[in-house]
Amino acid sequence: MNDKNGNPVRKSMSRRTWPTTYTALVLLFVATASTAIAQVSPEEHAAHHPGEANANDGGSGARGMGGPPEGAGPKNGMGGKGGGMMGGGMGAMMDGMMEKMGAPKPKDLYPSLMELPDLPMERRGELEQEAHGRMIAGTRLLSEGFDELSRSAAGDDFAAMQAATAKIREGLNDFESGLAAHRALSEGKAPRNVALQWFKRELNIDDAVNTASSNALLWGMSPFHTSLMAVLILFAAAMIWMYFFKMRRAASLLERLSTANASAGGGQAGSGGTGNGGANTQSTAPSTLPSDSRPSALDSQPVSDCCATDDGCPTEAPADGVDASGLIPVAKKKLCRLRVAKITDETDDVKTIRMVACHGGRIPFSYLPGQFLSFTLPVGEKPIRRSYTISSAPTQAYYCEVTVKREDKGAGSRYICDQLKVGDTLEVKAPSGRFTFTGEESDSVVLVAGGVGITPMMSVTRALTDMCWPGEIHFIVACRDPQHFIFESEIKRLDERYDNLHVHVAMSRIEKDLDGYRKGRLSKELLAEWVPDIATKRVHICGAPAMMEATKGMLAELEVPADNIHTENFGSTQKPKAKVAKGQEAHEPKATGAKVTFATSGKSTELLADETILEAAERIDVEIDYSCRVGTCGICVAKLLSGEVTMEVDDGLEPEDRQAGMILCCQAKAKQDVSVEA
Known part of the structure; x- marks a missing residue:
């Protein structure tokens, strides 16, 4: 510029x-x-x-x-x-x-x-x-x-x-x-x-990419890309394998759960049974598992050891002859272990044992109200077997309870009341018994209980109230005094809560009526007063043999049909050998002339007067499993190879057992030569 x-x-x-x-x-x-x-x-x-x-x-x-x-x-x-x-x-x-x-x-x-x-x-x-x-x-x-x-x-x-x-x-x-x-x-x-x-x-x-194809290994890809694709393919294959592996495990678990939730309960369910029959007997029997191998706590009991068998707790076989509508279904079971979760003192000499599954889930079986469990207890050199009625309701699927009265001469009851502690495990046989009531048999029921015979009645009452069964329940209790009233507080609570439950109590050792309890023994007059239309009712009785016989007589006088009366037998209080010794002291005939042969053991003996096959087997040391000894549990079942026998009670046999020629050794008696597979 x-x-x-x-x-x-x-x-x-x-x-x-x-x-x-x-x-x-x-x-x-x-x-x-x-x-x-x-x-x-x-x-x-x-x-x-x-x-x-x-x-x-x-x-x-x-x-x-x-x-x-x-x-x-x-x-x-x-x-x-x-x-x-x-x-x-x-x-x-x-x-x-x-x-x-x-x-x-x-x-x-x-x-x-x-x-x-x-x-x-x-x-x-x-x-x-x-x-x-x-x-x-x-x-x-x-x-x-x-x-x-x-x-x-x-x-x-x-x-x-x-x-x-x-x-x-x-x-x-x-x-x-x-x-x-x-x-x-x-x-x-x-x-x-x-x-x-x-x-x-x-x-x-860049022009340099034209030379990439000269180093290609597969489909025009470079070595790096080929390696990367190989890694990705291997990873995908591994993920697919893991997916199918997990699906197989899930399918297996679902199968086990469906099996556990399927029909469950006692193997021999029906209309009769034994509650505490084994509690009064003192005989011994071999155990499936040795006592020193039993764990004492949940931590030492893995899931796979819940049952003594490798194929799981339950089987698929349904119970026969029992209508379990409205309740958890029943099926036969294998031998299982349960863990003691709680012990409750009901009275000075009665305890309730609550048991749960070792693995923490629901118990590995189901049952009907009024059935019992058979236990193998580690007492003495050989474990013994005892049966105890289930007092809990089958509506509680995660635990079951038995209520046991301590007997001075009862080895099983002494072990349970004196030695058993929380965390111990018990070997349990499947629930059994036909002394049941599910609410389908009748639109009303009368339950008569004496002493510790209240246990099956309590199971029935708990189940019916849990289900809000609409029928009338008359619960009649006979005992000594309030101190011997088992389940007193719970029965009072249920009586207040459910309008269809009517509780009546008779106490033999009180001087006057007290808090709604009537003094004196159970009588025909009390029965007629408490249940005016008793002749039309279904009646269940459980208690000591003398009490049950007296009650049946009262009911007969009140015109109650015999078919409407159902009882639970506690069984004998003596060992077979003790009965034999007593018979010998009374100089009864030592032999009837009839001979029993045990084919499997290769032993034989003459039958004594009024002697059962089981008693004869114990006398000559032939091993036969048993529990209730009154013909309801079905454990002593054996095949009759020849001859004929009579049985006072055969509730423990299924229809197919009878057709196959099976007998209950605890009930079978013979007046001619017989052969048994034992």
Whole structure:
């Protein structure tokens, strides 16, 4: 810039003048690069394009921009053999500069060029002229754009600067399009390589990727990708295997759960049984498991040891002859172990033992109200077997309870009341017994309990109230005094809560009526008073033998049909050998002349007067399993091979057992020679 006298004036650069300076530097860089552009003579141009020698006269100074020396253009895709317009260096710089300035990619004449080399000569000439026109027009736009950019930069006209750069981008786009067409025409074939170079430039793909396929191992993948795919395939295979393994375990667990929840209960369920019969006997029997192998706590009892057998606690065989509608279904069971969870003192000489499954889930069997369990207890040199009535309700599937009265001469009851402690485990045989009431047998029931005979009645009452059974329940209790009233507080609570439950209590050792309890023994008059229509009722009786016989006589006088009376027999209180010794002391006949042969053991003996097969077997040391000794549990069942026997009670036999010729050894007596499979 000059002063008024024409002399140059030097000014310092300010923030306002930096765009002008930056634009000047760009133009200087472009001008320097233009020295690499060769000149094309008019004659040479006319030789290629007749009639267009003066087409660019008066242009912007970019007329006749020629191509680089042969071989320079194809290296960067901007020129061709004999047909290029710009050198490789200028093309690379312009391409880079235009890309940084945001110029769009050139639009090539590919749709028409893809028909090469089958294009006729006339059409080839037209395409060549069109390509040349695009290059001329692009050069003109570039020149005009740079001029406008220079002027607008000097005047700080930013809008004009932006318009100039847009014109430069348009010119470069047209120039590259025409250049690509010239190259394709000069090669004389379809421009596949030109298209490939354009595609790689659009996606910024390096030429080095062309060599990747030479190192491919599988399906064009490199060693790294092949290894990665192999790892992924192995991982997927492992996950699929783990999925099927887990599904198999889940299926196995579901099968076990469905088996445990299937029909469950006593193997010999029916209308008669024994509650505490085994509690009063003192005989010994072999055990399935030795006493020294029994764990004493849950921690030492794994799930797999819950049962003594390997095939699980329950079997699939349903009980026969019992209608368990409305209750947990019943099925035969294997020998199982239960853990003692709680011990409750009911009275001074009666305790309730609550047992749970060793694995912590529901107990491995189900039962009906009034049934009993058979225990193998580690007493003495040989474990003994005893049966105790279940006092809990089958509606409580996660525990079961037995209530035991301590007898001074009862080895089993002394062990349970004196030695058993929480955490111990007990070997238990499946629930048995036919002295049951589920609510389906009648629309009302009278329960008469004497002493510890209250246990099955308590199970029935708990079950019926839990189910809100709508029938009338008359619960009659006979005991000595309030101190010997087992379950007193719970019975009172149930009586207050359920309107259909009527509790009546007679106490033989109180001097006057007390708190609703009637003094004196149970009598016919009390029965008629408490249950006016007792002749139409179903009656269950459980207690000492003398008490039950007296009650049955009263009921007969009250015209209760014998078919409506059901009793539970506690069994004999003497060991078979003790009975034999007593008979010998009384000088009873020592033998009847009938002989029993135990085929499996190879032993035989003459039967004594009124002697059972079981008693004869114990006398000569033949092992026969037993529990209740009153014909209800079915444990002493054996096959009769020859001869005939009589049995006073055969409740423990299933119909199929009778058809197969099975007998209950504790009940079987014979007056002729017999042979037993034992």
